Amino acid sequence: MDFKHLRTFQTAAQTLNFSETAEMLGYVQSAVTAHIRSLESELEVRLFDRNGRGVRLTYEGQQLLDYADRLFALRDEAEQAIKRGKDITGNITIAGYESLLTYRLPQILKRFVDAYPQVRLNVVPLAVKQLKTQVLNAQIDIAFTMEQSTHVNGLEQLRLRCEEVNVIAAPSHPLAKKKCVTANDLVNETLLFTEPGCSYRALFEHNLMKAGVFDKPKLEFVSVEPIKACVKMGMGIAALSRVSTERDIAQGRLAKLDWQGDDLSVNLHMVWNSKRWLSPAVKAFLDVTQSFYDGSELV
Template structure:
């Protein structure tokens, strides 16, 4: 078995998509397909069920996952040890939610690439629900996400900042003229939600529920950009991190509603496995993130 084929197998298992795995690995999709086929032929088993446009890991594939991850990790360790510890080398797989990926990580990645050019960065923008499991199973070295807690006996969790949350609407919405917006004001409004597992969506729903309000008119999206465009089109109201709408607020494309809890925020966490080998590259990345977003600054502006 070739390690590159095992790496591709892990990427497909994590993303549940040949095309997404190809993007993550910077391969052509045909290369990913060929590598998986080669691995299946060598092992004499099917690793994935092809269900139309969807794929699922077979039982044989699930049994291979841990072994594949261990082999890939050992290869990383060997390369780093042989290269010496003075300069981080090898590869580093980073997972992040959409907001962190788009608005917080680029300057960190730019600085990291400049400081450690011999480290190959593999970046995976993933849904909230996939990030912590990815760290647990070893397919992700480190994850960054907006979530209040990520408690687990096998995880290191560091709060690196807090993100301000804002309730946004189109500029002409009547609630922009209200002194303060309470849950009761939203009773007949359409709410445009992020995915169900999103931490700040759950926080918002809890606040509204505690006020005794039931919001029945809502739409759910997997993309923050899609939500912003729909809010600007007058389709409803949304709760989003301020960093994700700062440009639209400054241009007047969106309006921030005067929510009754002005200091509303959610934690930004960095998560990595306690038992995973701490490569020099992983140590360097964690250190850089802490230097870039020191938690004692409080809420990020």
């Protein structure tokens, strides 16, 4: 459908006068008539009833006018949003766990950079225990965390989604084929842990302590990738976020155990300083992220 023809129709529907429409749009009257007839031919309906006293909209014409008004309003809104995006400048420092920055953030960054090309982004991987402290100290603008919802004075948290956690082993490991794996099955296993302060590590440890296996041999890592590499080599069992392991599981490089212990799922949050002035760039990033995760909620 030609937008030029649609604009002619919209104006004619508002004025109900083809001569006035032609004058307003800078056309000759025959051009207005041609645009209307083109639309009627394309849609196979009559848009106007014509009589000696003038014209009036048909039922189909009124329907098309409603859509035309919405289409042009949406087009104007899009143009204004893009122009605003070009006008917003500044710097934003974003931090998070390495796995979140790797597996969750890129799509959000792409959407934001497309909308706000003049904003400079600084993305920093940080240890779990540093994230909220640095937000409170205004060292970073926005942090992404995976944890159970907790309130911290001075921080605003937006829950974005639930993050499932997989208990994993090498595909050749005997537990890979076992049904109903519990903490008791890990009594003689070497355990590979993420860094202290990691929320799903704490949940995993709690399961192990209840079964009396927490004092078993363990390895501790700051990064998720070395854990996965060690698990693939058969060095032990680990609990990691689903998003960081699903590709390796699908490709047969890791095995997801049939974990029947307590649920290890946590929430993905976006966190910022509630007492600090938010720049237009930071506000825009918060809006883009919230719209990306439809259904997110403040906690």
